[in-house]
Amino acid sequence: MKIAVCLRRVPDTTTKIVIGADGVSINEAGVKFVPNPYDEYALEAAIALKDAAGSGETIVVALGEDAVQETLRTALAMGIDRAIHLQGKPSADGLENARLLAAHLASLNCDAVLFGKLAVDDYGQQTGAMVAELMGLPCATAVAKLEVSGGRATTEREVEGGVEQAGCALPAVFTCDKGLNNPRLPSLKGIMAAKKKPLDIVPVSAGSGQVAIVSLALPAERAAGRIVGEGAAAVPALLQLLTSEAKVL
Amino acid sequence: MTAILAILEQRNGSLRKGAAELLAAARQVADQGGATVDALVCGHGPVTGLDGLGAAGADRVLVATHPDFANYCPDGVVATVAAIAANYRAVFVAATSTGKDLAPRVAAHLGATCAMDVTSVVMAGAMLRVVRPVYAGRALQTVDLAGTPVVAVRPGSYAGVAAAKAGAMDHVTVPAFTRRLEVTGIRAPEKAALDVTEARVVISGGRGLGDAKNFALLEELAAAFGGEATVGASRAVVDAGWIEHGAQVGQTGKTVAPDLYVAVGISGAVQHLAGMRTAKVIVAINRDKDAPIFKVADFGIVGDLFEIVPALTAAIAKVKAN
Ligand SMILES: Cc1cc2nc3c(=O)[nH]c(=O)nc-3n(C[C@H](O)[C@H](O)[C@H](O)COP(=O)(O)OP(=O)(O)OC[C@H]3O[C@@H](n4cnc5c(N)ncnc54)[C@H](O)[C@@H]3O)c2cc1C
Ligand SMILES: Nc1ncnc2c1ncn2[C@@H]1O[C@H](COP(=O)(O)O)[C@@H](O)[C@H]1O
Numbered sequence: 001m002k003i004a005v006c007l008r009r010v011p012d013t014t015t016k017i018v019i020g021a022d023g024v025s026i027n028e029a030g031v032k033f034v035p036n037p038y039d040e041y042a043l044e045a046a047i048a049l050k051d052a053a054g055s056g057e058t059i060v061v062a063l064g065e066d067a068v069q070e071t072l073r074t075a076l077a078m079g080i081d082r083a084i085h086l087q088g089k090p091s092a093d094g095l096e097n098a099r100l101l102a103a104h105l106a107s108l109n110c111d112a113v114l115f116g117k118l119a120v121d122d123y124g125q126q127t128g129a130m131v132a133e134l135m136g137l138p139c140a141t142a143v144a145k146l147e148v149s150g151g152r153a154t155t156e157r158e159v160e161g162g163v164e165q166a167g168c169a170l171p172a173v174f175t176c177d178k179g180l181n182n183p184r185l186p187s188l189k190g191i192m193a194a195k196k197k198p199l200d201i202v203p204v205s206a207g208s209g210q211v212a213i214v215s216l217a218l219p220a221e222r223a224a225g226r227i228v229g230e231g232a233a234a235v236p237a238l239l240q241l242l243t244s245e246a247k248v249l
Numbered sequence: 250m251t252a253i254l255a256i257l258e259q260r261n262g263s264l265r266k267g268a269a270e271l272l273a274a275a276r277q278v279a280d281q282g283g284a285t286v287d288a289l290v291c292g293h294g295p296v297t298g299l300d301g302l303g304a305a306g307a308d309r310v311l312v313a314t315h316p317d318f319a320n321y322c323p324d325g326v327v328a329t330v331a332a333i334a335a336n337y338r339a340v341f342v343a344a345t346s347t348g349k350d351l352a353p354r355v356a357a358h359l360g361a362t363c364a365m366d367v368t369s370v371v372m373a374g375a376m377l378r379v380v381r382p383v384y385a386g387r388a389l390q391t392v393d394l395a396g397t398p399v400v401a402v403r404p405g406s407y408a409g410v411a412a413a414k415a416g417a418m419d420h421v422t423v424p425a426f427t428r429r430l431e432v433t434g435i436r437a438p439e440k441a442a443l444d445v446t447e448a449r450v451v452i453s454g455g456r457g458l459g460d461a462k463n464f465a466l467l468e469e470l471a472a473a474f475g476g477e478a479t480v481g482a483s484r485a486v487v488d489a490g491w492i493e494h495g496a497q498v499g500q501t502g503k504t505v506a507p508d509l510y511v512a513v514g515i516s517g518a519v520q521h522l523a524g525m526r527t528a529k530v531i532v533a534i535n536r537d538k539d540a541p542i543f544k545v546a547d548f549g550i551v552g553d554l555f556e557i558v559p560a561l562t563a564a565i566a567k568v569k570a571n
Pocket of ligand 1: 013037454455456458482483484485486497499500501502503513514515516517518519520521524534535536537540552553554555
């Protein structure tokens with residue numbers, strides 16, 4: 001089975017956000033970058049699918065500037081066979097990035113292409129489904145369960161009030177949610193091996209797209225909280241506030 | 250500007266909650282540009298509630314009927330929207346699990362841009378200007394969208410409006426399409442509770458509860474609200490297996506914006522706050538007066554939850570009885 005995973009380099013989720021001097025992006029000074037957490041589920045799933053099939057190839061693809069090579073090496077250290085760096089600055093318009101990824105993925109002829117459900121920086125929540133649509137492939141998003149057998153996949157994903165079940169033929173695109181698996185950590189042996197695995201660089205240039213970022217700002221702080229009191233004795237005062245001041249009862 | 254298309258969700262012949270909110274967002278933008286709002290409902294068999302959509306802001310209600318629409322069918326909805334898209338200036342969906350699945354597919358099919366989890370949308374000259382949380386709600390991005398953007402509006406961002414539009418019904422033809430993904434159904438959760446994203450009141454519990462069985466205290470408090478409340482949780486207790494995954498609020502769980510959020514025995518880690526900080530009113534119950542949750546809570550009670558929660562349950566029950 002041949003499986004590709006699209007991987008994004010993102011700031012660690014505990015990063016304190018400081019708005020950059022340009023007013024439209026974050027200040028990256030001192031920020032630690034990691035593989036997008038949801039992409040780790042995709043990487044783990046790719047390795048597991050290949051292992052279950054008994055043969056095949058896993059490929060990780062990242063679009064970005066040169067720093068993404070470090071992230072690609074992390075994926076190789078986890079056990080992915082080879083990496084492709086689509087070298088160029090991503091567009092602010094997710095569709096332009098999806099177009100570049102789709103064009104390149106088409107040449108790989110994979111049985112499955114895996115994405116994260118979302119990137120924890122831009123919260124775009126769109127790349128995987130867009131790539132599938134552009135490639136004309138079936139797509140199941142935010143899957144927390146993925147089973148493949150006999151050229152077909154069955155999936156489950158959480159929806160309001162239940163778990164939605166779906167199926168499709170391969171090749172197909174899946175975007176991965178928490179719960180799909182427990183991503184492995186790169187082993188020391190894996191880290192050594194990753195240094196020798198192929199990492200191909202393909203220069204690309206993303207279209208400018210139909211999105212202009214106007215500003216990036218910190219959300220308004222909630223007004224300082226009020227401690228109503230201590231223990232059960234404070235309950236009547238709380239109820240009073242909820243009824244007459246906040247009017248939520 | 251011509252018109253805005255608002256795609257409404259139905260399940261088993263009932264419109265999903267959130268239709269009025271989405272129409273309110275579309276209506277506001279349409280009124281700015283002298284445009285109309287069309288609501289599109291894809292279903293199989295009769296859908297109840299369509300006659301109320303005019304009053305909620307729809308100039309027209311377009312009904313697309315197909316056997317494959319008995320379950321959610323993204324390929325069919327994309328084809329239907331594509332067939333009528335030339336009439337529209339923008340496409341609006343609710344950023345529910347279904348809307349988030351659908352929006353990028355529609356956008357890619359139309360060659361349009363897609364903005365997810367939008368909390369505010371207005372016209373800015375020839376562009377649509379949207380605000381959306383990024384970095385798990387730790388920053389807000391304002392972007393201008395050109396073309397025919399697909400805008401997924403975050404639930405809880407708009408309140409329904411009374412608009413008194415005609416809401417005239419019309420049928421649209423579903424073009425031939427290939428069903429690449431086949432949704433076979435929805436498995437109900439073990440406990441049929443209101444989803445945390447849909448409840449007006451969310452009572453969330455954390456590690457402070459000490460044990461899975463103590464969630465019964467929160468169930469009782471939720472029950473005192475009489476059908477409009479549900480129980481949520483921090484990741485710590487979901488990971489511990491005390492409560493099902495679907496209840497998790499936060500960065501890797503669900504984003505909720507209820508009228509009232511009660512955090513019980515939850516410390517208030519940034520990843521938890523990411524999922525609930527836009528609740529209208531936040532109440533925190535925690536025995537540690539320095540817990541970070543008190544920084545975002547409108548009202549806090551410091552003390553032992555095992556003493557406070559039952560007292561609160563009794564008090565709410567009394568208010569509701571009157
Ligand atoms: C990548 C990543 C993603 C994450 N995503 C999420 C997410 O989506 N949602 C989420 O919630 N967390 C998430 N977390 C975890 C988060 O960092 C915290 O670990 C978690 O929220 C803590 O849960 P808690 O508040 O229940 O537990 P704790 O932090 O242990 O807090 C328990 C609280 O209970 C109080 N307490 C104890 N006993 C009592 C009592 N008898 N009466 C009253 N108060 C009492 C304590 O004072 C304490 O404040 C994520 C972490 C990472 C790294
Ligand atoms: N620059 C990129 N290079 C490769 N894959 C990406 C890139 N950006 C996003 N993705 C993939 O698309 C998923 C969703 O991203 P987004 O649509 O930005 O939330 C991520 O989890 C990745 O799998």
